[in-house]
Amino acid sequence: MAENLTFRYKISGDDFTRAGEASSNVKSKLKQMGVDNNAIRKVAIAMYEGEINMVIHANGGTITVEISSDNIHLVLADTGPGIADIEKAMREGYSTAPEEVRSLGFGAGMGLPNMKKYSDNMTIESVVGVGTTVTMDIHL
Amino acid sequence: MDKFIHSVKLDTNACNGCINCIKYCPTQAIRVRNKKAAIIPEFCVDCGRCIRYCPHHAKIPAYDSVHEMKNYKYTVALPAPSFYAQFNNLTNVDIVLNALLSLGFDDVFEVSAAAELVSELTRVYISQHSENAPFISSACPTVVRIIRVRFPTLLPRLLPIKAPVEIAAEIARDRAIKKTGLPSEDIGIFFISPCPSKVTYAKAPLGIRKSNIDKVLAMKEIYPLLLPHMTHDETHLKPLASSGRIGIGWGGSGGESAGLLTDNYLAADGIMDVLRVLNDLEDEKFHDLNFIELNACSGGCVGGTLTVENPHVAASKNKRLHRYLPVAQTHLNQYPDLESGWTEEVEYEPVFRLGKSFRESLEMMGMVEELTEQLPGLDCGSCGAPTCRALAEDIVRGEATQNDCVHILYDYINSLTGEIASLTKSLDLSEKQNNQSLKLLEEYIEKLTTELTRKDL
CATH class of the missing domain: 3.30.70.20 (Alpha-Beta Plaits)
Structure with missing residues (x-):
């Protein structure tokens, strides 16, 4: 019997209009599985923010969603520019998003703070010039 | 129910x-x-x-027959705001209302008049609960039903106010009882509806226990019956109209929002757009909105499946009709005893859930994923399910089998055929063996026929 269930998504970096598709897909699957509504909401928002970040900053990446009976574990990995100052990046309102992205209503500097807010545990590993891996847990 | x-x-x-x-x-x-x-x-x-x-x-x-009128001692017609837009060159709502009386109804009450009360109630409600905004309109029963099964976290955002048609039915019934002294069951409240969703609503309403609407008639059935009763001579019309721009405007998408006198609203129509808005709302992608108006039909109620006029034409007729009317003609202070709020909680119905428990669902989801991988991914629909994934879910729920997929079935037949071909080849051609290969061939054909009959291709 399968104890854990894993979904993998490849996030394309060149198309803004498709950002959010993966989190939306996860959301509908979690609903079908009868996951607690509040947990679904947290996963959807945290993952959506991460997905948008990948599109804006890192030219895409991969998202792995691992569901077990008491936890949802998200791994968002990219090979983008990396985050020079993680502490600064975690500050609400701090953003390095380019102007054309902000004009679309993104890049308000709430991405990482929201991911932290909506997850029960979050880690960021980042090397400038190599890439960033964010992991998040949402307990069930 | x-x-x-x-x-x-x-x-x-x-x-x-x-x-x-x-x-x-x-x-x-x-x-x-x-x-x-x-x-x-x-x-x-x-x-x-x-x-x-x-x-x-x-x-x-599905809808009720106009002949149901015979079964009541006193009948009241409730025309929907979108009804007026079905007629050509209509300049005066009273022409329609008087025609309804001439057709045989004892009284009329405009749903657009009740809509003006709902607009007023909504303005008050939003101003008193602004910290929980945005609120979602609950007037379209399809929107309420889809939130009930798909968007549990949005249930608290539904405006807990009765739909205009319900308030109209309540006022109409009260007025009829007072006027005639008849018991409630002798009074028939007939809604003239743009859509079958209201038919379901009248029988199994959400937010209230029982609806005051007795029968729901189709606009497309009433329309031709009403035409001969409509008059061009407006001098003898009884003045019955009691709604203005706000109420009649409810007939089209954006009309309800216009009645709230706020700019911080969103109005979406058409079920696919409604779903997109609900999805985004769930992910908190909207900011600074007070109100979200959603109509399942394109164009709003004028786009309902029981209407006769093209929805786009109807939308412009609706605007033309109410352009020079007073803003509103029905007000809450005329109905001090109105009970306008929802009385029942709308509860989440997790009908799309795979299993009975999370653990079971988790396991079933794993099977769905695995099966979906095995299916061709063409979403051709030949199996009777809309997508390969939907078939996989049906299989896991025990309502279909893998061979319902024609492509899988072809592969299966192919493998059977290959099997029998290699078996018959490997057999000796002595007489005794020949019999055995014949038997194998028979068995194969039988298996094939069973599969094909079951599939009923």
Whole structure:
């Protein structure tokens, strides 16, 4: 019997209009599985923010969603520019998003703070010039 | 009354088992089984899309017959705001209202008048609960039904105020009882509806225990009956109209929002756009909104499947009709005893959930994923399910088998054929062995026939 269930998504970096598709897909699957509504909401928002970040900053990446009976574990990995100052990046309102992205209503500097807010545990590993891996847990 | 009734019937003679309706259904509620389209009642939200798209007109909206009028001692007609826009060159609502009396109704009460009360109530409600905004309109029963099965976290955002038609029915019944002294059951409240979703609502309302609407008539049935009763001579008309721009404006998308006198609103229409808005709202992608107006039909109620006029033409007629009317003509202070709030909580119905428990669902989801991988991914619909994934879910739920997929079945037949070919080749051609190979061949043909009959191709 399968104890854990894993979904993998490849996030394309060149198309803004498709950002959010993966989190939306996860959301509908979690609903079908009868996951607690509040947990679904947290996963959807945290993952959506991460997905948008990948599109804006890192030219895409991969998202792995691992569901077990008491936890949802998200791994968002990219090979983008990396985050020079993680502490600064975690500050609400701090953003390095380019102007054309902000004009679309993104890049308000709430991405990482929201991911932290909506997850029960979050880690960021980042090397400038190599890439960033964010992991998040949402307990069930 | 059953929680999951709907108002779409199937004309089994007209249905030829094609895949149009299963593809258009936004909740994947239809399956073609034994060459006929069948609705899964729990999944259906009465959006009317299958009725619109069925090329064989096999999907029939359910509604009550106008002959039901005979069964009541006193009848009241409640025309929907979108009704007026069905007529050409209508300049005066009283022409329609007087024609309804001439047709045989004892009284009329405009739903657009009640809509003005709902607009007023909504303005008050939003200003008193602004910290929980945005609120979602609860006037379209399909929107309420889809939130109930798909968007549990949005349930608290539904405006807990009765729909205009319900308030109209309540006022009309009270007025009729006071006027005639008849018991309630002798009074028939007839809603003239643009859509079958209201038919379902009248029988199984959400937010209240029981509706005051007795029968729901189709605009398209009343329309031709009413035309001979309509007059060009306006001098003898009884003055009955009691709604203004706000109330009649409710007939089209954006009308309800316009009645709130706020700019911080969003109005979406058409079930696919409604779903997109609800999805985004759930992910908190909207900011600074007070109100979200959603109508399942394109263009709003003027786009309902029981209307006669083209929805775009009707939308402009609706605007033309109310342009020079007073802003509103019905006000809350005229109805001090009105009970306007919802009395029942609308609860989440997790009908799309795979298993009974999370653990079971987790396991079933794993099986769905695995099966989906094995299916061809063409979403051709030949199995009767709208997508390969939907078939995988049906299989896991025990309602279909893998060989319902024609492509899998072909592969299966192919492998059987290969098997028998190599077996017969390897056999000796002595007489005794020949008999055995014949037997094998017979067995193969039997197996094949069983599969093909079961599939009923």
